[in-house]
Amino acid sequence: MQSKTAKESFIVMTELVLPNDTNVFGNLMGGRLMYWMDIASALAAGKHCNSPVVTASVDNISFENPIKLGNVVHIEAKVTRAFNSSMEVHMKVWGEDTVSQYRYKSNEAYYTFVALDPNRKPRPVPGLIPETEEEQKLFDGALRRRQIRLILGGKMKPDDAAELKALFVKE
Numbered sequence: 001m002q003s004k005t006a007k008e009s010f011i012v013m014t015e016l017v018l019p020n021d022t023n024v025f026g027n028l029m030g031g032r033l034m035y036w037m038d039i040a041s042a043l044a045a046g047k048h049c050n051s052p053v054v055t056a057s058v059d060n061i062s063f064e065n066p067i068k069l070g071n072v073v074h075i076e077a078k079v080t081r082a083f084n085s086s087m088e089v090h091m092k093v094w095g096e097d098t099v100s101q102y103r104y105k106s107n108e109a110y111y112t113f114v115a116l117d118p119n120r121k122p123r124p125v126p127g128l129i130p131e132t133e134e135e136q137k138l139f140d141g142a143l144r145r146r147q148i149r150l151i152l153g154g155k156m157k158p159d160d161a162a163e164l165k166a167l168f169v170k171e
Contacts, residue, residue: 003127006135009048009079009089013040017071027066028073033093034061037075037109041089044077045113048087049125053113056086057149061109067095073106080135081142085122086114088142110145 013036015021021032038055045053067073074094079087093106117123130139143163150156151164158164 001124001126003082003129004048004079005129005131006078006080006138007131009044009077011040011043011047011077013043013075013077015073015075017067017069017073019069022069025066026069028068028071030061030063033067033073033107034058036073037061037077037091037093038111040075040077041091041111042113044079044089045087045111045115048079048082048128049115049123051115051117051123051125053087053115055111056114057112057153059110059112059145059149061107063107065095065104065106067093067106068097070097070099072096072098074103079128080110080138081146082125082128083146085125086112087125087128088112088145090138112146112149 015036017028021028023029042053074096075091077089077091080090081088089111092108094103095106096103115123115125130136147156147161147164151158151161
């Protein structure tokens with residue numbers, strides 16, 4: 001299986017914030033944004049592995065700036081690292097006020113997906129080759145984020161998280 005670059009999985013999804021998407025303050029509801037982010041990240045993961053994918057985890061969604069009614073949402077997603085059958089996808093979300101012609105960062109997040117074979121069982125995915133400095137930074141951090149997810153999910157003991165321990169313990 002041939003490795004792929006992050007740019008090969010890159011997608012941009014665009015949505016318009018309509019009244020049914022907002023809360024009583026006229027801001028895009030967080031749940032609606034998370035729904036759109038799940039779709040965008042699934043598209044990126046599926047593009048990387050050329051197979052159906054399912055969401056395995058969602059972590060670190062930080063809402064920095066609200067997106068208002070009538071604004072446009074741009075979700076940029078790409079795979080940051082591939083493991084055995086899972087892939088981490090990083091997203092940046094931008095709001096755009098088309099009247100003022102102003103674009104602003106709303107949030108970013110990491111989602112993890114697992115590729116499935118025709119029997120709905122996990123299947124191997126291609127490796128990822130980081131090309132830029134930012135991609136290398138995201139690639140390197142993905143192993144630490146994965147270990148945190150596994151510890152919090154009860155699938156790894158903290159003592160086994162060598163990458164995390166290296167940040168805190170000098171040997």
